[in-house]
Amino acid sequence: MDRDLMDSDSFRFGLALEGTGWHPASWLVSPVTDAEEIFGGGYWTSWGRAAAAGGVDFVTLEDGLSLQTDRFATADHARDRVRGRLDPVVTAAVLLATTDIGEVVVSRNVTHTDPFHVAAQMASLAAIGPGRVVWRPQVSADARDAVVVGGRATPGLQPEDVYVPTRIARRLRDLFRDAEDYVRTVRELWHTFPGESLGSGDTFLRRDMVAPLEVTGAERYPAAGPLTVPVLSVPRVAVLAHHALEPYRLAAAVADRVFVTPSEEHPIPSLLQAFREVERLTPDAVETEVYADVAVVLGDTQEHAEARLARLNEAAGLVWAQDTYVFVGTTERLARELADWRERFGLRGVRLRPAVLAEDGDRIVHELVR
Template identity: 85%
Template sequence: MDKDSMDPGSFRLGLALEGTGWHPASWLLSSVKDAEEVFRASYWTSWGRAAASGGVDFVTLEDGLSLQTDRFGTADQARDRVRGRLDPVVTAALLLATTDIGEVVVSRNVTHTNPFHVAAQLASLAAIGPGRVTWRPQVSADARDATVVGGAETPRLRPEDVYVPTRIARRLQDLFRDAEDYVRTVRELWRTFPAESLSSGDTFLHRDMVAPLRLTGKERYRAAGPLTVPVRDTPKVAVLAHHALEPYRLAAAVADRVFVTPSQEHPIPALLTAFREIARLTPDAVGTEVYADVAVVLGDSDEHAQARLARLNDVAGFVWAPDTQLFVGTAERLTRELAHWREQFGLSGVRLRPAVLSEDGVRIVRELVR
């Protein structure tokens, strides 16, 4: 993407890092041959450095309490997939400390974690990379997660429910409302221990600036302050929101940024109209920038990209249907598409999910960003 032609600073591009890629068959067709490589620090730092040197504005890291599966909420015994992830907070600390990537978006579960712990983790990351940390609160819709951590039981969704966002939002309404309360709690905790309360002079700690806040939302989201980590830089908040009332309401209420998921049924203009209307009706709505979330399969030509996707689907044994728009074509055509979205719809940026990181991620860095 020629950033001069896109008005520098007005359109940001992100790379979604996830294992060997987002397609279920990515490992089998990746340059990564040893699964252990995905769990080494060098793998992640190399991608952080490549993204930074290639002009990518931010990278995102995923969270998950239970192992990934090909079908949502259904465990499998597949031996030809990469399963498991490094902790995103630890990985983010590594990228912030050892690479020049401008921003790391860290996903963190809010359904089965304590807001005090998450507030401290994100504040610690912000101390490592001031101005470079964004938090993506993740609502857990997988009932297996509660089993893993012994948390409160959540609605048990069927795999087919994942493709009906309105059904998800309706069944998970309480969880989205809890998530809103959770984010507000974390933000209040960040205010309890401002870094300015620490001094190098005669008074080490200005106690009157540290607030012994006790903030209680829902029973399982009880938290008490002050935080144990001084907060000099407050992370921003980003929400991934599928096309439905509750996730849009969450984003409008608490997020600085929302990733919307366009599709053939719900193109970007319709999503923008829906989100802005919900934001208008949301009390105390914050100003939320809108980004598009897009899965990509790139090639030397459109035909080559289509052949790559067909090969991936053949190896996987089924047709990949991600929960957002899938772009299949050349980096040049994708550049034109993104320029159109920015100019016509006023999007603030895009997050790209590479089907195979060693192929599509490289093309994003080398061909899309210039």
Template identity: 80%
Template sequence: MEKDSTDSGSFRIGLALEGTGWHPASWLLSSVTDAAEVFDGSYWTNWGHAAASGGIDFITLEDGLTLQTDRFGIADQIHDRVRGRLDPVVTAAVLLATTAINEVVLSRNVTHSNPFSVAAQVASLAAIGPGRVVWRPQVSADARDATAVGGSATPQLLPEDVYVPTRIARRLRDLFRDAEDYVRTVRELWRTFPVESLRSGDTFLHRDMVAPLQLTGRERYPAAGPLTVPVLKTPKVAVLAHHALEPYQLAAAVADRVFVTPSQEHPIPVLLEVFHEIAKLTPDATETEVYADVAVVLGDTDEQAKTRLARLNEAAGFVWTPDTHVFVGTAGRLAREIADWREQFGLNGVRLRPAVLPDDADRVIRDVAPSLVGPAVLPVAAEGQSS
């Protein structure tokens, strides 16, 4: 699989941008007071400039087909939460064109879309920012999404199911199998219009190099192409994998990178061991870099960080329990913990989800990122590959 030269650098740090932060009550404690600001291009470009100048390697952007809710899959009428988001393709285009951020990782739904459209969208972004685009295929586990876009109904994953691997597997197994087929189709479409086919002078196109796919007999995604966009630099694929068999198999089968979600019950070394074993058993597994995905609540002291989280939880009316570990403490302690992960477990990087913007993101940019500069580590190799 093609590897970008930028991947041979240092340990990589990502900033996950989402509204005014990842905590449901972030709006109530954020210094952002105008709701319209979150939908203004300057809000996102300012974060792109700040991240790039502070040593952040990549920014991630979320996708969603329905309004966010406090309880997964359950619509609400709450008025003091951030609801809605810009289309990640548009936001990524703005960031790539106007900021120096090394990479933009954009999520794109694969359950209720078609691979040709997504392949063209991501290839278009790669033309704007060659080597700076990563696509995260997102499996839709929210049954409301199908209603919102008029797509095929999907199994309903309830709030109490989200953190139970066996329930995820039972209800979403087919969706993850479809997602693997979808990603392979997108990758094949990216090969139908190679940049080498473009010519200069009187000849615009070397036409025999642009050709449709040989249909593989796939029933779910029988796309043929060819793509309408030349692929200057093949985008990479990243998968967010909660600790369940299906997302790990998807990551091992088709991803260049995987974001794992540690918890007290599933610490990083356990997740790495499990993912490595699954990768060995996955046919045609790709070489996959591993990143830890962590939510952060930061303060000048550990006590101040705990107090901030308590205020956020009080404002929300419940204790925040996201789908990954929540680090609560100082930026210095976070940097040391991440450095330990890198040295002990061979992680390639981290994605940090700030609880509140700008507070936690500012601390990540100012105090965490500069401390994490070091040599690259080796990716987890599939069986039969050298590491």
């Protein structure tokens, strides 16, 4: 692809790393045959290095408290699906230390975790990779998560709710308000131990610059700090926001970057209009960079891509649907579509979810971005 069409200074590419891919049947067609391999550092390092060498600007890592499942919020007993994942903070540390990838976007649950520890984890990662860490706060919409970790019971989405924005907003309103409070607390904690407080020579620490918060607007999470980790580089915050009021409000209130999820019913223009309106009505909001979040099945031709998806669906025994647009086609057509989104609607970038990492991820790295 002609890189001038998608100038990296104005449009950024992200690769969403997840197991052997985002399609449930990805394991069955992956060249990885030993399940242990995807729980080793070498697997993630190889993809981080390939992404960086291919010109990908950032990779994203998922978090999850329950084992993955084909049907949201419903446990299964599948034997031919990837189940389990490494802790994203540990994986991010490996990628930051062993690859040149520009950014690692680290998902971290905010419903069943403590803001002090997440603030310290992100600050630690930022010390390893200054300017290369982005935190994606993740609201837990699966009621199973509370049982798994022993957390407070939460109103969970039901499988039939997942693709209905109004139901998402209604069921999870309080969780998103809590998440906003949580993120504000983390941001405040990052100021309790500034990197500028570190000295040199006989002076290790300028103690007067390290102090707990005197006042916090947090209602549910009134952590005071100070952190035990100096914040040498303040991480950026990104929110994945489905088309609903509460996710949009969260992104507008606390995020530097938002990933929106287009669909046939809600194309990019209407999503942008809706988000900017929410942003305009959100107190203290600063304009947020907007990225698209797209799942992809790629092929040599349109027919080849469609045939690949049909085979994957047959192997999985289901029709693959995501919480966002699933693009099926060639990298050339995807490039044209993304260029159109950038030029007409001012998108800052895109996160791409490869159906099969070894196939679609490879095409993203070597055909789309390079």
